[in-house]
Amino acid sequence: MRGNLFAINQIEVFGNRTLSGKYIQSASGIEIGKSIFSVRSWEIENRIKKINDVKSVKVQKVFPHLIRIEIIERVPLAKVVIGDTWFYIDDQGVRVNTPSDNPERLISLYVPSLEDNSIPMTLEIIRAWLSGFDTPLKLVKMVHHNLFILQLQNDIFIKCENVQNLKEKVPILKPLLREVQVKALKVVGFDLRMKKDIVLIQDEEEVF
Template sequence: MSFALARQKGSTTRWNKFRSERNKKEKRGSSLRKRLYDPPKLAIWTRTFVEFASKLFLAGVVAYLLFAGYNFLLSSPRFKIQHISFQGNQVLSNAEVLEWLGSLKGQNLFAINLSELNQQLIEHPWIKSSSIQRKFPKGLDIEITERVPYARVKKDQNYLIDNFGVTLSPERPEYRHLPLIIMEKNKEKYLSNDEALHSLKTMRYFNKLPFFKNNPLDGAKIKGHSRVLFVTKNGDLQIQMSMNDLNEGFKNFMIILDSLEEKNLRVQMIDLSFKDQVIIKERI
């Protein structure tokens, strides 16, 4: 058995029409709500301008406070230098260091340039290195490492030099025990020569030997371009060496040392400047 169903066209058409109209109303309502809730462009621009102006004002306030604080640090009498402490200076007095730096007391603690002061200090011949620190609110700490005198050199007068050949100052009484380098006329260029300084180290090796205990080598005379003549303290013994081969000369001296002590020779000069040969000159 079968049934035939007849479609009701009228009711279906009405339903589709109703649904279409409802969808249109919903779209119109959505568009209306969107227009109602969207903020106007003028309000957005106003808010952006206010935020930018607020940030700009805050930045100006911070900049002003920094500028005012900086001026306060540079102008306040609370930060004028009144106390300067020194460390490490043994040869130079505090007054000599201050005289080299110039007037510091009364200057503003923040206005002085510590790097420039340090550079000025190490330009002093006696100062090898230095460090300067601010000590709040009114002080400076200056720490100095001085050069160590290594020998004396005779020019127009006797000068002190360190182990790098730097001339420190005219001779001081407390350093008259240091060996004296005597240069031939117009030979001052050898002062910075490594060989000339090495010759002084060789002289120190000699003085460590018992042979020179009572009469150490006390001076060195640079002769020509390659010879050095060591002289003992009382001047009765001279040792000549080649500055180009100081180590070999010292070894040769060690070879003959036993013979010198055994024979008790009255030696006036020992020439170690020749290779594989030692010349001994006795006093008459």
């Protein structure tokens, strides 16, 4: 009697953006008709976490016969470009298979290779920018370990040595960017690599 009363007859999947509910149900390994007492939520979560585009998952047993699966999918943050090769990554640097809903908003991330932590180092620059500034970022190019070039959506360029260099210059750079926005300051960009100051870039040839 207990087996029939507590038999799983429904699986709810929500939070999924591009992954189909049927695909997630299949990956979960849950069998319809099986007793709800026989399934372990953590085991189901571990199976679903093997899907590359799943960032997190929470499984809940709702008695007497429902299994609820909440999914958070990985969202592309940047498009990594290495020569003729490109792929999407999320904010943790994990490759994402699903395309972006707004590809024009993705940050282009140019690195010379996949070696020497080039992607994690460039992601640190992106995170620091997103946490410290409001101006949208268009691209970040890693020239080498001590030179990163950022291009903003308003086509202003920023040159910095590393993430620490960028963070240290936030208080000085923010008001300068506001002056650019209101057109009180006309420059091509800013070079942050001087120890205590910021150098104005007047010509685009000085950027590259």
